[in-house]
Amino acid sequence: MxxxxxxPLEPVALDAPERRTSALLAIDQLGKTFGSGTGQVQALSPxxxxxxxxxxxxxxGPSGCGKTTLLNLVAGFERPSSGQxxxxxxxxxxxxxxxxxxxxxxxxxxxMTVLExxxxxxxxxxxxxxxxxQRARQLLQMxxxxxxxxxxxxxxxxxxxxxxxxxxxxxxxxxxLLMDEPFAAxxxxxxxxxxxxxxxIWRRERxxxxxxxxxxxxxxxxxxxxxxxxxxxxxxxxxxxxxxxxTEDPLVAATPAFTAAKRQIxxxxxxxxxxxxxxxxxx
Numbered sequence: 001m002x003x004x005x006x007x008p009l010e011p012v013a014l015d016a017p018e019r020r021t022s023a024l025l026a027i028d029q030l031g032k033t034f035g036s037g038t039g040q041v042q043a044l045s046p047x048x049x050x051x052x053x054x055x056x057x058x059x060x061g062p063s064g065c066g067k068t069t070l071l072n073l074v075a076g077f078e079r080p081s082s083g084q085x086x087x088x089x090x091x092x093x094x095x096x097x098x099x100x101x102x103x104x105x106x107x108x109x110x111x112m113t114v115l116e117x118x119x120x121x122x123x124x125x126x127x128x129x130x131x132x133x134q135r136a137r138q139l140l141q142m143x144x145x146x147x148x149x150x151x152x153x154x155x156x157x158x159x160x161x162x163x164x165x166x167x168x169x170x171x172x173x174x175x176x177l178l179m180d181e182p183f184a185a186x187x188x189x190x191x192x193x194x195x196x197x198x199x200x201i202w203r204r205e206r207x208x209x210x211x212x213x214x215x216x217x218x219x220x221x222x223x224x225x226x227x228x229x230x231x232x233x234x235x236x237x238x239x240x241x242x243x244x245x246x247t248e249d250p251l252v253a254a255t256p257a258f259t260a261a262k263r264q265i266x267x268x269x270x271x272x273x274x275x276x277x278x279x280x281x282x283x
Contacts, residue, residue, distance in 0.1 A: 008264050009240035014057075014227060015048035023050035024208050025074065025176055029083035031233075032069050042233040043069045046082055049227070049236060051176075056202055056209045056245060058219035059227045060265065062272050066234030067212045068180055074210060075101050075178050087175060097125050100169030102182045107165065108153040114140065114164050115149040121172045132171075139167035142201065159190040166198065170205070179211040183218070195221055199245070216265050217253055220244050228265060231272045238268055 013019075020026060027049040033042045044066040051057055059067050072078040074085050076094040085092040087099070108117050118136035123129060140146045143163040153161055162182055169177055183191040199222055202209060213219055219226050223242045230237045242261070244252055252258055 009226070009242065009261050012225060012239050012241050014050060014225065014236065014239045016050070019050035019052060020048075022052060024053040024055075024088060025049075025051040025210070026086040026089075027051075027070075027074070027083070028086070030070070030073060030080050030085060031082035032066070032073060032078060033081040044073075045230075045233040045235040047235050051208060051210065053208055054206050054224075056211065056222060056224045057227060058211045058213055058223035058225070059229060060213060060216060060219050060269070061229030061234060062231045062269060063214070064232050065229045065272070066232060067229060070234070071178050071180050071210060071212050074176075075099055097121065097172040098175045099178055100172060100174035100176070101178045102162070102165045102169045102180070104181050104184050105161075108161060108168070110153050112152070113149065114145060114151050114153065114156070117153065117164055118167045118171050121168060125172060135171055136167070139170055140164075142204075143167045143197065157190075159186055159194055162186065162194060163197070166201070170201075170207070174207070176208040176210060179209060181212055181214065184214070191218075196250075198222065216262050216269075219265075220258060220261055221253065226265070228268050229272075237272070240265075 027047060029046040029048060030044065031042070031046040032044040033040055035041055047070070059070065061067050069078065073080055074092065076092050076096060076099070109120065112120065115133060115136050118139055119132040122132035122135055137146060137149065140149055143166055145160060145163055145167070148156065148160065153164065156164065165182065183194055186194065195218060211222065220242055221244055224245050225239060226242055227239045228237050229235065244258060249255070
């Protein structure tokens with residue numbers, strides 16, 4: 001059982017220089033501005049963030065604060081306006097197989113079977129078809145969908161499609177998983193079941209994860225570290241270690257420690273919401 005003296009959450013400096021030297025993912029003064037002239041919008045303030053191998057980092061923040069922009073820059077879908085992102089010391093200049101991405105929707109190929117969807121990445125990277133299918137079967141078994149290998153995505157529920165998306169993201173054995181609110185569109189019961197499943201997968205695989213979410217409960221349950229962003233233009237306002245990632249208590253969200261930790265993050269976000277509203281009023 002978690003003790004009440006484990007809270008408030010322990011602050012951690014995710015931009016500390018000592019983390020930079022050993023970071024798997026290094027984000028240095030990364031900023032993003034959209035548009036030009038009077039229509040220019042700064043989505044992300046220059047940000048430093050260093051993610052270690054095996055970290056499960058959840059990023060929370062107000063709507064429009066730049067969370068997804070941050071993930072898209074790491075994925076290589078957007079080019080930074082300032083700074084750079086490096087994975088294992090190599091600058092990120094575009095999408096790559098060493099980064100597995102899961103979106104809010106499954107983004108699966110409806111004309112391919114579930115097995116073919118998962119095998120697609122390895123095959124595109126030159127793995128021979130039988131080896132790719134074997135890897136796909138192993139991953140489908142891991143996410144509990146091996147009996148659905150010959151089905152098509154439209155024959156699956158939303159939760160099952162997201163499981164396929166997770167298996168597909170793991171198929172190329174990426175160095176890091178990038179998850180953009182992957183469970184946001186699911187009902188609460190399915191979401192909680194998949195949260196348990198993704199945490200079990202993380203425990204087995206120990207993949208490094210960057211996870212974007214609006215759900216504080218989800219962040220506390222899954223993360224080793226939580227970063228709280230400011231209102232736009234986004235930057236890291238605070239970061240914490242979470243003690244709940246390793247607990248075996250299925251009802252941990254009902255404990256006083258979890259409730260107090262959630263309150264701590266809620267208060268930070270409320271402050272940002274008030275500031276954003278004041279800025280809009282002044283404008």
